[in-house]
Amino acid sequence: MVATFLMTLALAFVVVLVALLLFWKFGAPFYRVEKENIVKLLELILSGQATEADWEVFAGYPIRHDAELEKIQQRCLDIAESHYTGGRRVLFTEEGLALLQKVLDDLRDDFNHDSTDNQRR
Numbered sequence: 001m002v003a004t005f006l007m008t009l010a011l012a013f014v015v016v017l018v019a020l021l022l023f024w025k026f027g028a029p030f031y032r033v034e035k036e037n038i039v040k041l042l043e044l045i046l047s048g049q050a051t052e053a054d055w056e057v058f059a060g061y062p063i064r065h066d067a068e069l070e071k072i073q074q075r076c077l078d079i080a081e082s083h084y085t086g087g088r089r090v091l092f093t094e095e096g097l098a099l100l101q102k103v104l105d106d107l108r109d110d111f112n113h114d115s116t117d118n119q120r121r
Helices: 002-026 035-047 052-060 067-083 094-120
Strands: none
Touching (some): 067 094
């Protein structure tokens, strides 16, 4: 009985040690929201293919690495405050979808502006 406990404890220690070594060598996994992710999410929402979980991940994950993306997220959260229906096939009201379409259009305009600036350099 004691031997089984000690073997289990040793094995657990080895598994944790291996995991820590892998994280140290390769880095801990992380999720970072980029502009492309937001565009894809909005496209899914507007086409009725996004799930409630898709929205919750976006809404609940802080964006600290890019102030512009943080503002876009806040814009979407403001829209969700009054237009999010959740739990249904369509996550937003018609008015909410129209407002999200405007956010998507602005993001796409931003992409076009960024790619034009990059081509000039």
